[in-house]
Amino acid sequence: MAGEPHLEVEGLSKSFGALRVTDNISIAVPRGELHAVIGPNGAGKTTLIHQLSGQLKSDFGRIRLEGADITRLQMPERVRRGLARSFQITSILDGFSVLENVALAVQARSGSSFRFFARAASEAALNAEAMEALARVNLIDRAHRTAANLSHGEKRQLEIAIALATGAELLLLDEPLAGTSHEESAALVALMQELKASHTIILVEHDMEAVFALADRVSVLVYGRIIASGTPAEVRDDPAVRAAYLGEEEAA
Amino acid sequence: MTLAASDTKDDAAEPAIENRRGFGIVSREGAAVAATILFAALALLPLLASAIDDPFLIVTATRIMVFALAALALDLVLGFGAMVSFGHAAFLGIGAYSVAILSSHGVEDILVQTLVALGTASLFALITGAISLRTSGVYFIMITLAFGQMAYFFMISLSAYGGDDGMTLWNRSTVLGSDVLESDLVLFYVVLAALVLAFFALRAVVGSRFGRVLRGTRDNATRMRAIGFSPYSYQLTAYVMSGAIAALAGVFLANQTEFVSPAYMNWQRSGELIVMVVIGGMGTLVGPIAGAIALLLAEEWLANLWEHYKLVLGVLIVCLALFTRGGIAGAARRLFRGGRHGG
Ligand SMILES: Nc1ncnc2c1ncn2[C@@H]1O[C@H](COP(=O)(O)OP(=O)(O)OP(=O)(O)O)[C@@H](O)[C@H]1O
Ligand SMILES: [Mg+2]
Numbered sequence: 001m002a003g004e005p006h007l008e009v010e011g012l013s014k015s016f017g018a019l020r021v022t023d024n025i026s027i028a029v030p031r032g033e034l035h036a037v038i039g040p041n042g043a044g045k046t047t048l049i050h051q052l053s054g055q056l057k058s059d060f061g062r063i064r065l066e067g068a069d070i071t072r073l074q075m076p077e078r079v080r081r082g083l084a085r086s087f088q089i090t091s092i093l094d095g096f097s098v099l100e101n102v103a104l105a106v107q108a109r110s111g112s113s114f115r116f117f118a119r120a121a122s123e124a125a126l127n128a129e130a131m132e133a134l135a136r137v138n139l140i141d142r143a144h145r146t147a148a149n150l151s152h153g154e155k156r157q158l159e160i161a162i163a164l165a166t167g168a169e170l171l172l173l174d175e176p177l178a179g180t181s182h183e184e185s186a187a188l189v190a191l192m193q194e195l196k197a198s199h200t201i202i203l204v205e206h207d208m209e210a211v212f213a214l215a216d217r218v219s220v221l222v223y224g225r226i227i228a229s230g231t232p233a234e235v236r237d238d239p240a241v242r243a244a245y246l247g248e249e250e251a252a
Numbered sequence: 253m254t255l256a257a258s259d260t261k262d263d264a265a266e267p268a269i270e271n272r273r274g275f276g277i278v279s280r281e282g283a284a285v286a287a288t289i290l291f292a293a294l295a296l297l298p299l300l301a302s303a304i305d306d307p308f309l310i311v312t313a314t315r316i317m318v319f320a321l322a323a324l325a326l327d328l329v330l331g332f333g334a335m336v337s338f339g340h341a342a343f344l345g346i347g348a349y350s351v352a353i354l355s356s357h358g359v360e361d362i363l364v365q366t367l368v369a370l371g372t373a374s375l376f377a378l379i380t381g382a383i384s385l386r387t388s389g390v391y392f393i394m395i396t397l398a399f400g401q402m403a404y405f406f407m408i409s410l411s412a413y414g415g416d417d418g419m420t421l422w423n424r425s426t427v428l429g430s431d432v433l434e435s436d437l438v439l440f441y442v443v444l445a446a447l448v449l450a451f452f453a454l455r456a457v458v459g460s461r462f463g464r465v466l467r468g469t470r471d472n473a474t475r476m477r478a479i480g481f482s483p484y485s486y487q488l489t490a491y492v493m494s495g496a497i498a499a500l501a502g503v504f505l506a507n508q509t510e511f512v513s514p515a516y517m518n519w520q521r522s523g524e525l526i527v528m529v530v531i532g533g534m535g536t537l538v539g540p541i542a543g544a545i546a547l548l549l550a551e552e553w554l555a556n557l558w559e560h561y562k563l564v565l566g567v568l569i570v571c572l573a574l575f576t577r578g579g580i581a582g583a584a585r586r587l588f589r590g591g592r593h594g595g
């Protein structure tokens with residue numbers, strides 16, 4: 001079939017004990033789409049990202065990447081097949097330089113890492129590609145800092161640079177804007193707008209302004225279920241969504 | 253040159269941060285300088301020994317360097333891989349027994365003995381590491397301890413090779429038919445050369461692609477998986493390398509003491525190696541060498557002073573662990589920086 005979705009999810013579920021956190025989720029994301037997943041706190045968005053990225057095993061359901069079943073693959077294998085994620089709670093290598101954080105992601109897909117003598121930090125090819133990723137998130141001038149010393153917003157940008165540097169064409173971004181300043185957030189929105197030309201993106205985000213500006217389609221997750229899925233306009237006007245989610249915010 | 257060519261950190265503006273668990277807190281350059289001074293001092297030690305007419309100094313120093321080599325090996329997994337192996341004495345024992353057993357069958361050449369030692373230790377590390385690395389944290393400690401004790405009890409049960417009593421070597425290993433190692437001075441310089449070589453080789457390894465994956469996994473395994481690395485094979489490789497180097501230390505230990513016994517392999521020995529690495533400074537390479545020197549010298553001196561010296565030693569170790577973050581290497585770095593910046 002020609003129009004095979006980039007990512008196809010069927011009946012995905014995950015329970016923690018008696019709590020069913022994601023419940024029979026099905027989504028199809030065509031290549032090049034930016035698909036936003038929104039929903040109140042605790043809805044199961046991060047759990048869904050964990051399942052899609054392979055960090056968590058799913059109890060039920062299937063995940064297909066470009067038609068190939070990846071349900072049983074581990075996270076590193078999924079990354080090598082072009083599916084990378086960012087973390088809601090910043091997860092970087094604090095003691096490494098910003099450049100090395102990104103260069104490692106380049107290293108992971110550039111030849112063998114069973115090389116024991118040449119100094120990795122001096123590999124010009126890895127560093128040059130890492131610098132390109134840093135340039136996209138405006139962190140060039142921070143490249144030689146220790147990652148722990150970045151501001152919170154800069155760390156969020158570094159998360160994105162690392163995900164980009166994996167070379168993945170499908171990105172799962174878990175609240176990339178959380179905790180960024182107004183300018184940083186505007187820059188990241190502009191970056192995601194650019195990335196839409198080259199990447200398929202699943203974006204979990206609470207910033208509704210950004211979501212409605214960026215998304216081709218939106219799915220609304222409430223208590224682990226998708227209660228609505230469609231274009232931003234359709235979702236905005238959906239009565240169930242208004243009741244369950246958007247309404248709360250407008251009322252607040 | 254690309255804009256990314258430089259990899260130096262502007263240390264003056266920004267002191268190297270200590271990562272949460274206190275690994276690797278000295279700079280690369282600092283460690284190399286400290287190690288070079290240390291090695292130079294060791295190389296000159298025989299002069300001092302002859303000046304004060306104390307040949308025993310060389311024997312003691314050789315013994316200390318043997319343990320420094322083993323501690324260095326342990327630092328690769330403990331300090332750079334956050335794998336707390338509590339069974340590393342087994343590798344020391346495998347190296348020592350390779351010499352003793354082969355020698356009892358008339359194979360006295362050190363090259364052959366070393367090859368057998370490295371091969372056996374690598375195989376043992378591959379099998380036990382493959383199993384141990386399926387666990388982590390406290391379980392990893394327990395399971396490596398269990399494998400170490402298995403090796404220990406295996407040697408005790410092997411009565412053909414001395415069992416509990418151990419084996420005495422009739423002579424030291426030969427080098428291509430020559431008995432040069434019978435000289436304590438030659439053995440001293442051979443062990444020093446091995447220590448220097450191991451230090452600079454491991455220094456390259458931890459800075460290489462492989463070492464960067466290992467260090468990254470130590471700091472944040474989830475992050476490494478999320479960029480496409482499966483840490484297991486890297487950790488296992490490090491474990492095998494570490495085991496092989498520790499076995500090399502065992503080859504020298506057998507030659508130094510001319511006696512081999514299961515006591516080299518028991519868990520107290522493994523614990524001592526961990527203490528050397530931790531009080532010296534994990535993940536610094538130079539630290540474990542300093543740690544071995546400090547621990548064994550302290551033991552020697554205290555043992556002369558008081559029969560219950562282990563009590564004092566225990567207190568000293570507790571103080572070091574509590575008050576010097578990053579061990580001796582960390583304390584040295586602070587002292588050096590403090591002096592340079594005027595407090
Ligand atoms: N490892 C876990 N064990 C038990 N319960 C968990 C676990 N992880 C998440 N949960 C629970 O699952 C539910 C969904 O959590 P999740 O983090 O997926 O929500 P979310 O939609 O990402 O929320 P937020 O918008 O706050 O990030 C929550 O009730 C949470 O407490
Ligand atoms: Mg979340």
